[in-house]
Amino acid sequence: MIKKTSFYFTLVMSLLFSSCQARQIQLTREGRSSYSIVIPAAATATEKSAATVLQSYIRSATGAELPVISEPGLQSAQAIFIGKCSVTAAGKFDKARDDGFSIIQSEDRLFITGSSGQGTLYGVYYFLEKYLGCRKYDAGPAVVPRNPQLQLPAGISEVVNPDFIYRQSYYPMSNDAEYLRWHGLQQFEDLWGLWGHSFFKLIPPSRYFLTHPEYFALTGGQRRATQLCLSNKDVLQLTISRLKEMMADNPDAVYWSVSPNDEGGYCTCELCKQTDAEEGGPSGSLIRFVNKVAAAFPGKNITTLGYGYTAAAPRKTKPAGNVYILVSSIDAFKEQPVSTIPSAAAFRQQLAAWSALTDHIFVWDYTTQFTNYLSPFPIQHITGPDLAFYKQQRVRGIFEQGSGDTYSDMAELNSYIQGKLLWNVNVNTAQLTEEFCKGYYGNAGPFILRYLDARTRALIDSKRHLDIYGNPVTDIRGYLSPEHLRSYNQLLEQAQAAVRGTLYEERVHRVRLSLEYATLQQSRHFGVDNNGFLADNGGPFYTIRPEWRQKTDALTALAKASGVTELSETGLSPEAYKAEWYSILDKQWPSNPVRGAAVTLQNSFVEDYPAKGKATLTDGMTGFTDFSYNWLCFYGQDMIATIDAGKEINVSSVALNFLEDQRHWILPPVKITIALSTDGIRFTEFKTVTPAPLTQKENIDIIKITATGAQQKARYIRVTAVCPAALPDWRSHPSKKPMIACDEIFVFP
Structure with missing residues (x-):
């Protein structure tokens, strides 16, 4: 015991008075180590x-087994000190903050020390990457280069602090515990006791609305279960009581969300309205309410959403010291960085206003296409600039919402880049992408890089928006044109050929999955035209192109093998997608006798969803349940479409479809009138159809309209579909109007 104490005292004193001479550390030699x-x-x-992780990876890399010992048993000066050892504190080597870490050499000793949380573990993984060349690209085993002669450079002295205290990249890779620790990432399930839109998790309408409607929002002159009434004192006490119960069940949670529900419908009672008038908007009621909740829990962090109707900061009230504001970039397109893109102008102003009130700001960011997870979505060029901008704006945490538990386009690369940049926004994204592609795709890497570059350049050159709620059809005139898809496929064919028969080939297949998906989806838009799934053989029905069933089977199998569980947010599984395609391929597709006929419109269609423009109505292709596939949309105005058949034809019936998608404010017309003319000037009414009265529904319907009458001669067929004058009460919105959508006008003799 005397010898051990004497050695330990000598070691501490050497740390205090040594000159910390820079020397190389020969950690292993011929698979052995004295450390x-x-x-x-x-x-x-x-x-x-x-310590266990470090020991395991050094053994895998070098063959050497470094013993793990407790500090009091130390008898050699050659050691790697992990965590807050006494000798570490004596040497003042614990210099990091938050959950950062330091890696510092002193003569023959190395100190890896975390500030708090898992900082020490993050430091070990950083050490493995930088000094052993290890890599963790996905949820599979890490890449560990063999090196029996492991020598560390002289003078190691690094202090690494994260640029953000909350760092989440929401992709499937993070479900792997080691991937999460390796990249220093977090999950909201581990940090939040209550997450997201939480009002009704705290005070559920199913329990309270019938007996206490006053707890809920007064909107449109009635109490409705849309939001809570934040001026009601009982609502405050119930919220505090419920949080106390939840906190008792989960005492280790760092954050608790007290946040409005998605959508609108905030309270406009006299007290709430008065507060909002003083504060310049409904965020005033929210922050005053949340501050009162936070005051009841001084040792806890309360988060709330600056999103939707609460996006603008209040005029007067500052968030309390234990309140964090989670703001959202949901309205920003993704072709340019958030710092410059015009669609984010309002968001930038809102963020600046919140930053003037508090430095407790998190950003809820979006890095995938939620309506089509597999669609090619080139965002890698904006990730670095966006995160650098957020740091500049004093943002403290980032939730990068990708595809969650399901695979999506370039998920591995996106997660890898985000993981690095969330620690250090100054990392060179281009170099990082190149390193990843070479390591993860092997000899296919150069072709993958060319593919990524090609689609990014095509996106920028197109001068079109990249929308998180877009789809492959929206971008058919841009970076996902058939010409571009062919070019991309050629690059990926070369990539596949370069790694055929190796483990890298499966990874290239996952990259190609996005192109196969885009091709299938676009074929629904093209229909009978080139690149469509139908062929016109001159009969009463179109025929299915024979290769399409095989394409569907191949994509389904690859999607399942790649870990795809749903193809969009709360959307179809691969098997359900296959079944949907089979139903499309199994049905009869009637040909339109006036296919290709000229169409004139009295009112403009919605340019954001152009389909094939006015030609949509006679292209021979009907629509699907997604309003951006073959539907011509008219916002707040009637559809008045006149078809020129080119010559007089017999008309005995006119058939057309309208979409009903109440979630997106798409409603059936209130009346459809068909009129006929031989000269295009004088029209006579053929038939008027009035659809069934509108009722509240959650599902999407296609409303089929057929107008049948006595056969008449006509060259011109005019369809007038009257748009509803207003939204129904259950879908009211202060800035929205009804929209009608029509897919095809069939004219039968």
Whole structure:
């Protein structure tokens, strides 16, 4: 015991008075090592785990087994100290903040020390990457280069602090515990006791609305279960009581959300209205309410959403010291960085206003196409600039919402880039992407890089928007044109050929999955035209192109093998997608006798969803349940379309469809009138159809309209579909109007 104490005293004194001479550390030689891994006498679980991880990877890389010992048992100066050892504190080597870490050499000793949380473990993984060349690209095993002669450079002295205290990249890779720790990422399930839109999780309408409607929002002159009434004192007490119960069940949670529900419908009672008038908007009622909740829990962090109707900061009230504001970039398109793109102008103003009130700001950002997870979505060029902008704006945390638990376009690369940049926004994204592609795709890497560059350049050159709620059809005139898709496929064919028969080939297949998906989806738009799934053989019905069933089967199998569980947010599984395609391929597709006829419109269609323009109505292709596929939309105005058949034809019936998608404010017309003319000047009414009265529904319907009458001669067929004058009460919105959508006008003799 005397010898051990004497050695330890000598070691501490050498640290205090040594000149910290820079020398190389020969950690292993011929698979052997004289080094030990030292942990504190009362090591935490994180410190023990960090030591075990370091020991395991050094063994895999070099063949050497470094013993893990407790600090009091140290007998050699050659050691790697893990965590908050006494000798670490004596040497003042614990210099990091938040959950950062330091890696510092002193003569023959190396110190890997985290500030708090899992910082020490993050430091070990950083050490493995930088000094052993290890990589963790996805949820599979890490890449560990063999090196029996492991020598560390002289003068290691690094302090690494994260640029953000909350760092989440929401992709499937993060479901792997080691991937999460390796990249220093977090999950909201581990940090939040209550997450997201939480009002009705705290005070559910199913329990309270019938007996206490006053707890809920007064909107449109009635109490409705849309939001809570934040001026009601009982609502405050119930919220506090419910949080106390939840906190008792989950005492380790760092954050608790007290946030409005999605959509609108905030309270306009006299008290709430008065507060909002003083504060310049409904965020005033929210922040005053949340501050009162936070005051009841001074040792807890309360988060709330600056999103939707609460996006603008209040005029007067500052968030309390334990309140965090989670703002959203949901309205920003993705072809340019958020710092410059015009669609984010309002968001930038809102963020600046919140930053003037508090430095407790998190950003809810979006990095995938939620309506089509597999669609090619080139965002890699904006990730670095966006995160640098957020840091500049004093943002403290980022939720990068990708595709969650399901695979999406370039998910591995997106997660990898985000993981690095969330720690250090100054990392060179281009170099990082090149390193990833070479490591993850092997000899296919150069072709993958060319593919990524080609689609980014095509996006920028198109001068079109990249929308998180877009689809492959929206971009058919831009970076996903058939010409571009052919070019991309050629690059990926070369990539596949370069790695055929190796483990890298499967990874290239996952990249190609996005192109196969885009091709299938676009074929619904093209229909009978080139690149469509139908062929016109001159009969009463179109025929299915024979290769399409095989394409569907191949994509389904690859999607399942790649870990795709749903193709959009709360959308179809691969098997359900296959079944949907089979129903499309199994049905009869009637040909339109006036296919290709000229169409004139009295009112403009919605340019954001152009389909094939006015030609949509006679292209021979009907629509699907997604309003951006073959539907011509008219916002707040009637559809008045006149078809010129080119010559007089017999008309005995006119058939057409209208979409009903109440979630997107798309409603059936209130009346459809068909009129006929031989000269295009004088029209006579053929038939008027009035659809059934509108009722509230959640599902999407296609309303089929057929107008049948006595056969008449006509060259011109005019359809007038009257748009509803207003939204129904259950879908009211202060800035929305009804929209009608028509897919095809069939004219039968």
